[in-house]
Amino acid sequence: MKVSKAGKGELVFACALFLVSLIVYWDTHSLVLPTNNTVVSPRTFPYVVATLLMLTSLGVAWQVLRGKEGIPEGTQLGDSFKKADLRPMFIIIVAIGLHIFLIERTGYIISATISFWAVAYSFGAKKIVKTGVIALLFATLVYFSFTNLLDIQLPKWILENLISDLNSQAAS
């Protein structure tokens, strides 16, 4: 039985989902049941779902072991799809994580500018300064059109917060 490197990746993927199914079993098992008597327990449906997840993840693992690896949709014959470029992927995931971490700390404009810039960089944007300016413009435009035109509030810019804090302190 020979499993390629990409196949091993898919095996890990299937095993991870198998693990998720075990977690669902465990979570359902440790569910606090309501005291009033219901006809259908809130456990029934999750058990069915966990079983389906377990069987299908095992099914995919079995297929990979038999050499039937998953092929990305839209792949044409002769396209090489097996080797993934890890660096840009990693940058994007970190950029998204940073955006989530910063959005309520520095405000929308700064965090969106940083993540926009980082994603553009990972896709090979050459002119770093120009991309930074575009990122800032994009974030500012989105911020003002959402907060002013659409009335959807986004976290304020850090300075605005400081100023309004100072104002309210001065008032009190």
Add this chain to the structure above:
Amino acid sequence: MFDNFGELLNGFSDALVFSNLIYGFIGTFLGTLVGVLPGIGPALAIGLLLPITLTVQPTQALIMFAAIYYGAMYGGSTTSILLNTPGESGSVITAVEGNKMARAGRAGAALATAAIGSFVAGTIATFTLALAAPQLAEIAIQVQPAGFLALIITAFATVGTLLGSSRVRGLLSLAVGLTIGLVGADLQSGSLRLTFGQTAAIDGVETVTVIVALFALGEVIYLASRLRHDKEEILSVNGKAFLSRKDWKRSWKPWLRGTAIGFPLGVVPAGGSEVPTFLSYAVEKKLAKGENKEEFGKGAIEGVAGPEAANNANAAGALVPLLALGLPTSATAAVVLVAFQSYQIQPGPLLFQTNPELVWALIASLFIGNTLLLILNLPFIRFWVKLLYIPKPHLYAGITTFALLGAYALNSSIFDMQVALGVGIIGYLFRRFGVPITPLVIGAILGPLAELYYKRALQISQGDHSVLYEGMMTKSLYLFLVLLIFIPPIYRRWKNGAREGN
């Protein structure tokens, strides 16, 4: 039936007010704008634009929304013809012949036949929708919870097994979706499932976040992972988007046939627009004669006209079970469902009784959106084509930022953004390992509904499980299901056996 006609006219009079037409115009513009961007299909386009429609009045929101819906579909076909990167499975076939036509310098004709075909199919299909949906809703009112459960299970099975190349991967995707649907407080008992102590998780996972993260973040991460491998070429439009007399003659029959194939397959849960567009293509190829037949594979106009009409008619067909039963059968229909719920409209058999004005305004808006689209977009095709020249790094950075904004803006919630990141990574893994995404979306949305109907059915029967398969309707649905599961493998084995026998 005449009642319906009167109601539809009322819907038109609501929708045709000048201020509402402006919203229709904005919707068409935004829908096309986002739909044209490479890698964005209708489901994602609607998901991304949803926050915008939330701030206006329900009727205006629906009008804008219908316009976005058709605009996004139209924009998607432009991208597949000129760039050969279909944003969703329904445009794959369009890309096959359409891109070849563009290569042969016939981009204008390909775009025109796609646009006019979409208009023709959309108009006929919306009209049929207006006739069929109320009738179906009237029947559906009598359907018991057990019947609804059977319908949902059938939808699960067809979506899970028909999409993608591998059945077990389709079902795996469904199972992951059902698991996501479990998160949060159980509707009846209030027991907390899979929340792991997170208060933000009690309300469950926001469906729009799941859809946007899957289609946008998952796809962006995937594209980044294979940056070095892909090269793209944008084809230019020479001349106007225009059909010659000969092209008209070759297009009109495929439009009608495509509509006839696409609409019914949208009404039954056949797993979105993949099957009907493919069928339409096969039919056109078979019916073509002489030199037209020779052109297939090299850019035949029938191969664009038929599937594009089928794709649009299919999208309108999917609105029938959505409006009449509350059951979405494709990723796009799932986003539409979420949109309705955010306007406080619950699609289902009762909708035509409780909210007739809104439904008919929506149906009228579909007609208007479709027409506006044809009038506004065809002459400005050169403007839309320019969007294809946005540099890739900026485009994907913009999509990522906008997707995260959508996740945050819905509830001003950091938790939703974290979910988006997690689901985005799942989306990447699915993409990489050939697992279809739509079953996940359907599972996450219909899973909680399936549990609800299951519980209701058993409450009515007081715990007697035989109620689940007793009625005529449930029996025939489950029979259909068994056939669906067992016939293809048996047929394949039989065919292989016959071949070996020779």
